[in-house]
Amino acid sequence: xxxxxxxxxxxxxxxxxxxxxxxxxxxxxxxxxxxxxxxxxxxxxxxxxxxxxxxxxxxxxxxxxxxxxxxxxxxxxxxxxxxxxxxxxxxxxxxxxxxxxxxxxxxxxxxxxxxxxxxxxxxxxxxxxxxxxxxxxxxxxxxxxxxxxxxxxxxxxxxxxxxxxxxxxxxxxxxxxxxxxxxxxxxxxxxxxxxxxxxxxxxxxxxxxxxxxxxxxxxxxxxxxxxxxxxxxxxxxxxxxxxxxxxxxxxxxxxxxxxxxxxxxxxxxxxxxxxxxxxxxxxxxxxxxxxxxxxxxxxxxxxxxxxxxxxxxxxxxxxxxxxxxxxxxxxxxxxxxxxxxxxxxxxxxxxxxxxxxxxxxxxxxxxxxxxxxxxxxxxxxxxxxxxxxxxxxxxxxxxxxxxxxxxxxxxxxxx
Numbered sequence: 001x002x003x004x005x006x007x008x009x010x011x012x013x014x015x016x017x018x019x020x021x022x023x024x025x026x027x028x029x030x031x032x033x034x035x036x037x038x039x040x041x042x043x044x045x046x047x048x049x050x051x052x053x054x055x056x057x058x059x060x061x062x063x064x065x066x067x068x069x070x071x072x073x074x075x076x077x078x079x080x081x082x083x084x085x086x087x088x089x090x091x092x093x094x095x096x097x098x099x100x101x102x103x104x105x106x107x108x109x110x111x112x113x114x115x116x117x118x119x120x121x122x123x124x125x126x127x128x129x130x131x132x133x134x135x136x137x138x139x140x141x142x143x144x145x146x147x148x149x150x151x152x153x154x155x156x157x158x159x160x161x162x163x164x165x166x167x168x169x170x171x172x173x174x175x176x177x178x179x180x181x182x183x184x185x186x187x188x189x190x191x192x193x194x195x196x197x198x199x200x201x202x203x204x205x206x207x208x209x210x211x212x213x214x215x216x217x218x219x220x221x222x223x224x225x226x227x228x229x230x231x232x233x234x235x236x237x238x239x240x241x242x243x244x245x246x247x248x249x250x251x252x253x254x255x256x257x258x259x260x261x262x263x264x265x266x267x268x269x270x271x272x273x274x275x276x277x278x279x280x281x282x283x284x285x286x287x288x289x290x291x292x293x294x295x296x297x298x299x300x301x302x303x304x305x306x307x308x309x310x311x312x313x314x315x316x317x318x319x320x321x322x323x324x325x326x327x328x329x330x331x332x333x334x335x336x337x338x339x340x341x342x343x344x345x346x347x348x349x350x351x352x353x354x355x356x357x358x359x360x361x362x363x364x365x366x367x368x369x370x371x372x373x374x375x376x377x378x379x380x381x382x383x384x385x386x387x388x389x390x391x392x393x394x395x396x397x398x399x400x401x402x403x404x405x406x407x408x409x410x411x412x413x414x415x
Contacts, residue, residue, distance in 0.1 A: 011263040016267070017030075020268075020269045021241050022241070023241055023243070024273070025273075026237060026240070028237050031253070032232055035255065048171075049071050049072070049119050050117065050119070051117050052115070053066055053117065054110075054112045056111065057112065085104075094172060094173060097173045099116055101116065102161075103133075103163070106155050106161050108135050110133060113130055113133075114133055116131070116165030122258070131151050131152075131153060131163045131165075132151070133161070135157050136155070136157065141154055142154050182229065182257070184202075184204045184251070184254070188249050189247050189249075193247075201249075202222065204229075206229045221239045224236060224237075242270065245270060248265060248266070
């Protein structure tokens with residue numbers, strides 16, 4: 001990054017502003033100076049001019065009179081025919097810096113307060129030097145002194161006097177390429193960063209050269225118009241504000257030719273957008289109307305574009321609404337009771353079926369077979385077909401035949 005005041009550390013702070021903008025909006029940091037305006041009007045020689053005026057009380061009218069003027073091109077003009085050839089300035093005044101006025105054959109009518117006025121229309125510079133001229137008829141009274149505000153010259157009547165006005169500043173004596181010496185810098189200091197470590201954002205020269213610094217997204221969202229030097233408006237526009245854009249911004253105006261070095265400081269704060277609340281009137285059956293609260297009046301002009309508003313509708317509760325809620329609660333309780341009854345009935349039915357098929361195994365040992373009577377008269381001997389089985393030995397075959405020929409037995413349960 002480039003140091004904030006590398007070009008001129010002696011910049012004069014002319015303003016400090018606090019700017020607050022909402023998140024996502026566009027912020028404009030105003031930085032205007034008509035002294036920085038560059039117009040290529042091809043009249044560079046007429047941008048510097050010197051003129052002499054006199055405030056005289058001799059005729060009792062106490063008026064200011066223009067005596068002569070001269071432009072940097074060397075053209076000199078004397079306004080009164082009486083002063084033609086009698087008063088003049090050096091022809092090389094804008095080269096040498098000597099703008100003194102020479103008056104020949106001074107008279108009492110020449111008494112008054114003279115002013116040497118230097119104007120630089122391009123740089124908007126104006127300098128004035130005042131001199132008091134008194135006329136005396138005695139040579140011994142001729143002198144020069146300072147009265148505390150301006151020099152006073154007491155000249156002998158009929159003599160030639162020179163009223164001094166010397167200014168050899170380069171602005172008045174030389175012509176520079178102004179467009180190469182005008183530049184505007186924009187810097188930014190994030191919170192907690194000192195001024196000498198600020199980041200350079202933009203450099204703009206009167207010649208049209210532009211230099212942008214930083215990441216691409218920063219260069220795209222922070223810009224100065226191309227007509228800055230034509231209008232004198234060097235305001236910085238920041239689009240789509242984010243919280244990271246907060247900080248201290250500085251606009252540096254440097255006009256090396258005119259000796260202009262100014263600095264303007266801006267404290268930028270990003271705030272959350274404020275939502276506008278609006279409550280509208282709604283009328284429904286059995287519902288009281290809502291109270292409408294508008295923080296701002298509606299525009300009467302139908303062509304006015306209205307922004308997005310958040311509408312909060314407040315509807316007071318009624319008795320019908322209460323009974324509806326009570327019905328929901330009672331229906332829920334009734335469903336719960338029915339479900340509970342079904343569960344109880346199913347549980348009892350399952351328990352009864354379990355008692356019917358439950359045989360107590362521990363009571364099998366106490367059964368008395370004598371209590372049961374078995375009728376065997378109808379029993380017939382079961383004859384099955386002979387099954388041919390192949391046995392490995394005679395013992396197994398014999399056991400199988402005995403098993404098939406099991407005789408019926410008569411069991412007397414009364415014994």
